[in-house]
Amino acid sequence: MVHRSYPRLGEGEAEALEEALKDEVQGLVIAPGRAEDLAPLMRRAAGQGIPVVCVNTDAPKAPHLATVCVDSAVSGALVGELVGRFLGGRGRLVVVTGQLNTIDHAQKLQGFRKTIGETWPGLEIAAVVEAHDDETEAYRKCREVLASAPDAAGVYVSTANSVPVMRALDDRGSSGRVTVITTDLFPALATFI
Structure with a gap:
């Protein structure tokens, strides 16, 4: 398991996701603060066969297996x-x-x-x-x-x-x-x- 943190939701998350992809992870669990900024990276993960699950908030325009959050x-x-x-x-x-x-x-x-x-x-x-x-x-x-x-x-x-x-x-x-x-x-x- 590789953990990447960032200062707060929406800040530094693209860089953390980019680093995680370089680490050749086998799956990603993310809380997408700025989903539109993360969509290209999430598409790249999907293209590499890396499953992505969103927690706390969704990223409807990016490929991912599931979202776990409240309504x-x-x-x-x-x-x-x-x-x-x-x-x-x-x-x-x-x-x-x-x-x-x-x-x-x-x-x-x-x-x-x-x-x-x-x-x-x-x-x-x-x-x-x-x-x-x-x-x-x-x-x-x-x-x-x-x-x-x-x-x-x-x-x-x-x-x-x-x-x-x-x-x-x-x-x-x-x-x-x-x-x-x-x-x-x-x-x-x-x-x-």
Whole structure:
């Protein structure tokens, strides 16, 4: 088994996949952050008879055997239903995601928007923040968005950015006043629950 890591989803993954192909691997398991950038390498792997399995998110335009992940649109829709119930169907919302060119992230937002639009007409998505799974960027952008939307009643964190988002809410004095739903769970998050 050969393991290649990269800084974060969508960054350095093409280089890691290129290196893995040079190592003459017999199979690949990848989490394609930027599927369109990886498609040529995935086609090359398929041409060499190397099976590819995607995890966490899909790469529909590239050859691969299977994708193992949650139904991202349903995940986002469930969050839309929950936040609507928690807020009594009224209020402004902020969505924090990684990057919308990652299929998983885009589909979560799509499911969330659809449920909000169809079920909760009193809810408004005030902002969608792409934080690129970078803690510093997530914190900074959330501070900015919360300053421009101080009446935000809910925040949906659809990727692994919950801790810096919670810190931004806490630093603005919004902790405990804003409903937050995250799709990740880390020990550091427990102090905010």
